[in-house]
Amino acid sequence: MRSFTINYKSTKTEIVFGNYINVLKKTLKNKRFIIICDKNIFLLYPEIEKLSSVICINAGEKQKSLNTVEYLYSELIKLNADRTTNIVAIGGGITCDIAGYVASTFYRGLPFILIPTTLLAMTDAAIGGKNGVNYKNHKNIIGIISQPETIIIDKNFLETLPEEEYRNGIAEIIKHAIISGDDFFNKLKNNKSQKINDEILRLSIQTKVKFVTADEKEKGLRRILNFGHTFGHIIEISKNLKHGEAVGIGMVLASKISENLNKCNAATTDKTIKMLEYYNLPTTCKLDFKNFEKLLTYDKKNDNKYLHFVFIEKIGKVVVERISRKTIIRVLSKVIS
Numbered sequence: 001m002r003s004f005t006i007n008y009k010s011t012k013t014e015i016v017f018g019n020y021i022n023v024l025k026k027t028l029k030n031k032r033f034i035i036i037c038d039k040n041i042f043l044l045y046p047e048i049e050k051l052s053s054v055i056c057i058n059a060g061e062k063q064k065s066l067n068t069v070e071y072l073y074s075e076l077i078k079l080n081a082d083r084t085t086n087i088v089a090i091g092g093g094i095t096c097d098i099a100g101y102v103a104s105t106f107y108r109g110l111p112f113i114l115i116p117t118t119l120l121a122m123t124d125a126a127i128g129g130k131n132g133v134n135y136k137n138h139k140n141i142i143g144i145i146s147q148p149e150t151i152i153i154d155k156n157f158l159e160t161l162p163e164e165e166y167r168n169g170i171a172e173i174i175k176h177a178i179i180s181g182d183d184f185f186n187k188l189k190n191n192k193s194q195k196i197n198d199e200i201l202r203l204s205i206q207t208k209v210k211f212v213t214a215d216e217k218e219k220g221l222r223r224i225l226n227f228g229h230t231f232g233h234i235i236e237i238s239k240n241l242k243h244g245e246a247v248g249i250g251m252v253l254a255s256k257i258s259e260n261l262n263k264c265n266a267a268t269t270d271k272t273i274k275m276l277e278y279y280n281l282p283t284t285c286k287l288d289f290k291n292f293e294k295l296l297t298y299d300k301k302n303d304n305k306y307l308h309f310v311f312i313e314k315i316g317k318v319v320v321e322r323i324s325r326k327t328i329i330r331v332l333s334k335v336i337s
């Protein structure tokens, strides 16, 4: 069993690698806990039922809602959860985000443990303390930043993960490698098996940890992790692509825009494209500029005239700059024409 500690200013989280049942039993010895579990995981891993009381939630982004939060509060009340009860989330990013939010608000905050079961959740969603749900058409608009006591990474869960969900996680790992620099980038590029090994998973987690500890409340530096996401989100919604596929295309577009504004050279964009291709992720799709322009104008995270855009200068140097929407839209019209 290996572990390391994430040190935030006000708290810390232990990341433990190993068999989740053993780690859980050791971590929560003699403590009461209730499991909030993705229904698909519950069906695939029947041993979960024997661990403690389990509340299941259905899979899917639609479940990431206040209705599910309310359902979970009422189930916790039925199970007599009190201030000493620990919440354990087992599932992908959706389950971790909802269960983290419910744990952080029930009785004004119960201790919680995340057991991510998708590659994306292991390397991204479970780390950094962003918990929350969607409201109407607004993604992740209701939430809280609060840290789990422990995150348990058990790679065995990946054996049942569908290929397209696996690739979703790889896109975020590629993003982490681009942000991190040549060492990590080359390891990922030279990874013959194309499967994520322990070292790559650890490097990816450490990249996310580096940025979230430097900027826990997302005041600035953490925005670097949004590389590829400004366009990624738009592509995900308008093209109905998986998040990872859309982020991959979003990173290529962000790199082309950086190129167009003389921030990076064509070789940098090419490196990103080759890496995405190596891991069977798309690098382009048919884009409707008018639709892009409209959606870009209404991005919730930005004020009207300006947005914080994540540019790339080279592998290992990604920067956030406040730039007018007009400029981005103008350059984008050249890039996707």
Ligand SMILES: NC(=O)c1ccc[n+]([C@@H]2O[C@H](COP(=O)([O-])OP(=O)(O)OC[C@H]3O[C@@H](n4cnc5c(N)ncnc54)[C@H](O)[C@@H]3O)[C@@H](O)[C@H]2O)c1
Pocket (backbone or CB within 6 Å): 038, 039, 040, 041, 044, 059, 060, 061, 064, 091, 092, 093, 094, 095, 097, 117, 118, 120, 121, 124, 125, 126, 127, 128, 129, 130, 131, 140, 157, 158, 159, 160, 161, 162, 165, 168
């Ligand atoms: N909090 C954050 O910082 C953060 C960061 C990135 C993404 N997210 C959020 O994460 C969510 C996406 O997470 P996700 O991609 O993990 O999706 P998910 O939780 O929906 O899981 C994807 C699918 O895989 C299934 N699944 C999960 N683990 C499995 C396994 N081991 N074997 C078989 N099937 C399995 C699920 O039932 C589901 O159908 C989004 O809502 C996104 O907003 C949050």
